[in-house]
Amino acid sequence: MIDLTKQISRPIQNATTKSTLTGRVSRYDGLLLECDGFPVSVGSVCSVKTATGTVVLGEVIGYSDGLNKLVLYESGAAVQAGAQVSLVDEGVFVDVGDAYLGRVVDALGDPLDEAPAPVGNDSVPLNGTFLNPLARKLIPGALDVGVRAVNGLLTIGSGQRIGIIAGSGVGKSVLLGMMAQYTSADVIVMGLIGERAREVGEAVREIMTEEARDRISIVAVPADRSPLLRIRAARRATALAEHFRDKGKNVLLIMDSLTRVAHAQREIGLALGELPTSKGYPASVVSMIPTLIERAGMGVGENSGSITGIYTVLADGDDGNDPVVDTARAILDGHIVLSRSIAEMGIYPAIDIPASISRVMNDIVTPEQQASARKFKRMVALYNENRDLMLMGGYVSGQDADLDEAVALWPKLVSFIGQTPKQRAELGESARTLNSVVGGR
Numbered sequence: 001m002i003d004l005t006k007q008i009s010r011p012i013q014n015a016t017t018k019s020t021l022t023g024r025v026s027r028y029d030g031l032l033l034e035c036d037g038f039p040v041s042v043g044s045v046c047s048v049k050t051a052t053g054t055v056v057l058g059e060v061i062g063y064s065d066g067l068n069k070l071v072l073y074e075s076g077a078a079v080q081a082g083a084q085v086s087l088v089d090e091g092v093f094v095d096v097g098d099a100y101l102g103r104v105v106d107a108l109g110d111p112l113d114e115a116p117a118p119v120g121n122d123s124v125p126l127n128g129t130f131l132n133p134l135a136r137k138l139i140p141g142a143l144d145v146g147v148r149a150v151n152g153l154l155t156i157g158s159g160q161r162i163g164i165i166a167g168s169g170v171g172k173s174v175l176l177g178m179m180a181q182y183t184s185a186d187v188i189v190m191g192l193i194g195e196r197a198r199e200v201g202e203a204v205r206e207i208m209t210e211e212a213r214d215r216i217s218i219v220a221v222p223a224d225r226s227p228l229l230r231i232r233a234a235r236r237a238t239a240l241a242e243h244f245r246d247k248g249k250n251v252l253l254i255m256d257s258l259t260r261v262a263h264a265q266r267e268i269g270l271a272l273g274e275l276p277t278s279k280g281y282p283a284s285v286v287s288m289i290p291t292l293i294e295r296a297g298m299g300v301g302e303n304s305g306s307i308t309g310i311y312t313v314l315a316d317g318d319d320g321n322d323p324v325v326d327t328a329r330a331i332l333d334g335h336i337v338l339s340r341s342i343a344e345m346g347i348y349p350a351i352d353i354p355a356s357i358s359r360v361m362n363d364i365v366t367p368e369q370q371a372s373a374r375k376f377k378r379m380v381a382l383y384n385e386n387r388d389l390m391l392m393g394g395y396v397s398g399q400d401a402d403l404d405e406a407v408a409l410w411p412k413l414v415s416f417i418g419q420t421p422k423q424r425a426e427l428g429e430s431a432r433t434l435n436s437v438v439g440g441r
Contacts, residue, residue, distance in 0.1 A: 021087040023068065028079045032271045033070045035085040037063060043091040043126070046070060051078040057088065057108075059228045062272055071268065073108075073226045092127075094236055095120040096243040101187070102213040104204055107221050107233035113204075124239050126232070128295040137298040142364045143250070143308050146182020147175065148425035149351050149417045152434035153373045154336060154358040155365050155427075158250055159298035159306035162358065163258070163328050165313045166338035172312055173203065174421055175338070175349045176254055179310065180207045180216065182424045185252035186305070187244045188212070191237030192220040193230050194260030227264035234261045238295050241307045249305045253296055259314040262289065262324045278323045289324070290331045334358040347418055354381040369431045375438045379406040380413055412437045 023036035025048065033048070040046070044060045048070075056079075058072040070085070095109055097120030104113045111117050139157040156162055166172040180188050190207070192200050200220045208216060217240055221233040234255060241253040255261070265285045274282035296309030313328045313335075329335055336356045343350035354377050362370055383406040389395055390407070397404050416437050419425060425433075 023085045025083040034067045037066045045089040045091045049084045093123040097121040100217045104218045107229040135300045144184035144427035145179045146424045148430045151430035155361045157360040157364045160333045161309040163332045163335040170338045170343045186249040187251045188216045189241040190218045191255045194223045197222040227267040230264040245299045245305045251307045253309045255311045257312040372434045382406040
């Protein structure tokens with residue numbers, strides 16, 4: 001069996017350059033490197049010769065006062081003053097294609113699965129291309145994600161962007177794994193950004209099954225890699241999804257997590273001298289999040305497909321008012337909230353149904369399912385509001401007909417939400433089960 005954890009942790013291979021554009025290091029503080037200015041654009045990849053004779057890669061993040069500013073992809077490099085810096089790649093386009101299906105690569109496209117490097121048949125802009133919002137197609141219908149509570153109560157449309165807001169240890173990774181395995185999408189692209197290397201290896205082994213291999217591509221950068229690699233991985237995964245969308249495929253893009261991409265941008269922004277705002281996040285973080293999210297969605301043109309984006313947002317300390325949570329919630333087309341209290345009750349997936357919403361659901365489901373979903377949410381909210389009262393013995397049946405109904409339905413409500421990772425609930429089956437549980441009144 002391939003040891004993906006070990007492979008994912010490997011250092012970036014030594015690089016060579018054919019470029020004649022060079023400069024010399026004048027400053028390096030362990031994160032930010034400055035060198036003599038030579039004509040390069042922001043995002044360009046450069047090589048730096050170390051004192052040991054090896055070569056490390058870095059990326060241009062800005063320039064001022066005649067100096068280029070870079071951040072290296074590898075920490076702890078033995079870089080000395082006067083070391084040669086050379087242009088390797090403008091960094092504008094990335095390799096894409098069917099060769100990346102069934103593969104696990106890093107932010108630079110290098111393989112992490114002990115197989116030969118994939119060679120794509122096309123290239124696309126790393127940062128995407130602007131799409132006229134008026135030219136985008138309308139969301140055509142629902143996307144089956146194989147999770148009963150989501151399919152029935154928070155139906156996701158093809159081309160929708162939705163967030164999963166959760167603290168640590170409430171089942172976020174398991175829920176994502178179920179969606180990746182059971183979705184009806186043609187292609188699944190996963191960006192595992194800033195996760196622990198062990199969790200990356202476990203996720204790959206669970207998701208990359210023989211049955212699903214032909215339609216899944218994974219871009220992974222663990223937490224111990226450079227912040228620029230984490231940002232580049234998010235952009236590369238999105239670019240790969242854009243390629244398949246433009247080929248007419250319905251793509252499920254899973255980004256885990258958007259918060260760690262924001263953390264990486266915070267490191268870069270502060271290194272460039274940006275002023276921190278709320279919780280230390282500079283303004284560049286707030287502008288980066290919508291730029292990344294808006295690349296998902298419906299395509300342009302009759303033959304284009306869709307990108308359904310699912311972005312995990314970590315609520316640090318279960319803080320739902322975190323700046324990243326607020327920014328993502330404002331730009332996304334809905335959000336699924338995972339609750340620690342529900343997880344402690346042993347209900348998985350631990351979805352807080354009343355606090356979650358899909359903003360396109362009413363446009364893509366039947367009136368009967370809409371009515372059933374509204375009643376289901378009302379019953380759950382009513383039961384939770386009075387749960388402490390019932391535990392203290394203050395509930396007496398016959399005082400409130402709606403509460404009586406919520407109490408009577410509670411076992412069925414819990415059974416509907418609960419689902420093991422090995423179970424698959426299809427879209428139509430989920431709607432029928434929902435209607436049978438609450439009746440849509």
